[in-house]
Amino acid sequence: MTTKLFGEPVRRREDARLITGQGRYLDDLGAGALAAAFVRSPHAHARIVDIDVSAALDVEGLVAIYTWEDLPGALAEPLPLLIPHPALTHGRTAYPLAREIVRHVGEPVVMVVARDRYLAEDACALIRVDYEILKPVVGVEEAVRGVHLVHEDVPGNVGAHLVQEVPGPAGQTAWEAIDAAPHRLEFRLDVERSASMPLEGKGVYARWDADDESLRVYSSTQTSTSVRMAIAAKLGLPLPKVEVIAPDVGGGFGVKIMHPWPEEVLVPWAARQLNHEVKWTEDRREHFVSSSHERGQVQHVRVGFDDDGRVLGLEVEILHDHGAYTPYGIIVPIITSTQLLGPYKVGAYRVEFSSVYTNTVQVTPYRGAGRPQGVFCMERTMDKIAAYLGKDRTEVRAANFIQPDEFPYDQGLTFQDGRPLIYDSGDYPEALRMLKELIGWDSFPEEKARAAAEGRRIGIGVGCYVEGTGVGPYEGGHVQITSDGRVHVSTGLTSQGQGHETVFAQIAATELGVPIEKVSVVTGDTRRFGYAVGTFASRAAVMSGNAIALACRKVREKALRIAAEALEADPRDLEITDGMVHVSGVPSASIPLATVAVLSNPLRYAFDEEARRATQFAGPASDDRPPVAEGEEPGLEGRDYYSPIRSTFAAGMHAAIVETDPDTAEIKILRYAVVHDCGRLINPMIVEGQIHGGVAQGVGGALYEKMVYDEHGQLLNASFMDFLMPYATEVPRVETAHLETPSPLNPLGIKGAGEAGVIPVSAVVASAIEDAEGIPIDRMPISPSDLHALRQAR
């Protein structure tokens, strides 16, 4: 490393563009495109009897109306089941446009294309769909009763059932361990539904080139490479004839890793059919009822423990609400089941989940992806043990921690990547020590007593988590230094505001020894990099960050080799500083990287002064070897991939102080503290930003957000007026401290940070309210009205 940009709080390079209106989001593109709009099911469960479009045909500017019957070939088949799993015995996915049955409010039934969106919506309003209403299934407990079925051929509405068991140290089962334990507790926990809710909804814009028989698609997606493959497959196009670009994307949070959305295949298809650009921009109401939700679970917990609060056996039964379809497999409940264990050794463990269908919007990962539910379960368990034993809540946690000398630590489970759940590194006792100091844990009892003397109720809460980050299979990076000295970095995964342009440039600038201003970064454009997986699971920095570093090292090695020849030096004596290759300790013996780039590409034709230096008559060249040596490539560029053996495991601990109003039951977070360990930090400011955003979403999950379905399967709060996301006024200032235990699994020693902030917030806030009120808090989110009801029931 020749320049110290890695680890520095470099200002986000993308922000000037994004905050001055220079961003190019999906709806900023394609001003001349036709507009698509959809007739969506108003019923949760119904049979389509008839679709009458005749009244819509008179709408001026109408271009086309499509139903399922119009779809050809693979497009008429159900959408892909992206992540199959042996336990997902009854996986079901939707058709791009409903075929015969609709299974949730918002399912697309008819696609309309018109001159603009206004006219398309006018036409939609005139299309009459006759439905025969079927009995809807709402709520997991009704679903498992199995009286009514979401899918006729899925008995009991159970799509998947999975048991994982880890025996105790003496080989005992969880049941045996719990029964033999000195103390036992049993309880039920509920976590409500929420959703990703990015500022920008989904959107697709497609351009068909009839002469070239090729397609360019822009999608507000978290995976352009995979959307590309899905479109090629569904439309029967050769892969090289399809380009997919993720432009600036206004947030994803998981909902945009789900793909292909019906619109992602229908809009490109319509563009080809009509030989005209077509665009669809999702509106907020559509987003509520047709994009994914997450979180909803009911958990039954049994735990056995000793006098110190050490868990000897833990059994968790999870009812997971999958909504109407399972396109993303059972990733969410798998993550809940495995990440539930957090930083603890729990003796014997048994976890069983049933993933059930309901007539509601499908459930796929949302930032945290099953972890907030698992952490809520484990941390509520820790608090209940502490309350039962009359012990300090942090003492009980410390008694169960995996110790720093126990890494790598095998939890004995299979993680979401199909690989063993082995923690790579961490220091949980130190993180807890730092957190207690940051929030003032030990002096809080006096603070609480002082508040009580003033008639105020305050409470403190704590929560710990471990997050598997940076899952494979791989990402790649491409780095090219051009003859103007600029460094062009590309990677296939996409960006939704994380700051990739900044951190990837920091990595490249550090590895190559160039000023960061010389580095540009492109993500999510299949024209630049075709092989990628996507941005999810806190994986971008770990996966693409390391791939880019490895690609840079290849380029650096080549640059030194060429420069060594030009400087008549040994490559091992060279270093690169500020874009100049020079002999160590002899700054005058140097050559700019720009010139090295020129020399790397032997030319026949000169087109500028620089290029002249690489032409065939420009200078002495060896006559006895080809201009491009065997095994070499022209140009100063490198491509490499990073494919990890396993996930890296970041960790963190949060604490909060809340105040509850004794009269109005209002709940206010007074302080929020975070200790966070994501291994080596590339950019501490960006990591803090990620934590702040995550905590804000966590506050939403703890105090505000729920998707309220009535018994008919109607979503009662499908707007920002009634689905409450916290404003800046509801999010506390977040106090952070960083701990760095590098990952031994990758060259940069980093772990993921994207989801961390959101994961324990519900658990922490519940812990704090419970401390303030002395009432068990077993259901989140909690509103003042809920707290009032709990007080009345006491």
Place this chain on the structure above:
Amino acid sequence: MKPPPFHYHGPVTLGEALDVLAEAGPGGKVLAGGQSLIPLLNMRLAAPSHIVDVNRVPGLDGIEAGPSGVRVGALARHAAVERSPEAAAAQPLLRQALRLVAHPVIRNRGTVVGSLVHADPSAEMPAVLALLGGSVRLASRTGEREVPAAEFFTGPMESALRPGELAVSAFFPALPARSGTAFHEVARRHGDYAVAGVAAAVALDEDFRIAAARVACVSVGPVPVVVDVTGECGPRPAASVDWEAVAHAVRDRIEPEGDIHATADYRRHLTGVLAVRALLDAACAARGEES
């Protein structure tokens, strides 16, 4: 979320506006601040055939404050009324309430009179008008009429405004000497419609005993619910009032309903708590003290 087709009218005089409204009849809808109307249009929850944009009509944005009270014109924005020192001096409850109306950017466009005509029982300004016994002036091609608050609000999102009429102003009366007001509410988030809220007005006698006390409650009935608690409060100094009895009296008079944000039971409880807080603050203000 695009509105259905409508005819747009942009009259430049009051007479022209009233003519257009008369011709549009029940299909006409007035656009002033647009903070409620535009979302309703975009959600296709309202489909008026004629939108009459009165923003170019001169003379409708007045805020006239005097000893008798404040008259607020149809185009006076929430923010303008909130910031007017004269309005605050003549009727302090206006500023107290407007600070609770949504967010600054909404207050910059939304109008006080528009909020009254929208008649949302969860909104602050209808409660203020009801508490103070104010009135709304309605103009049509055939003349003007002044409708008192008690008759103006007829149901949730329903008012006495007839097709062809334009609410040109609203009048918020001043209170007698030794009076004070306050507005307390609980919203789920800063700036949201209140789960429950109470505007209070208290008048003291020469011995600083409570001579009159009234509250107007939001979000607990089809229209703002005005409860006179003079009997429970007076004539006593605030310190010796049985406030629990006052809360009880208010809770008895309201008819809250449960929804996804709060149960009816919580709204009833909360309204009692907020009524006491607002009355105590109003009594403080009446004594000329900071609460």
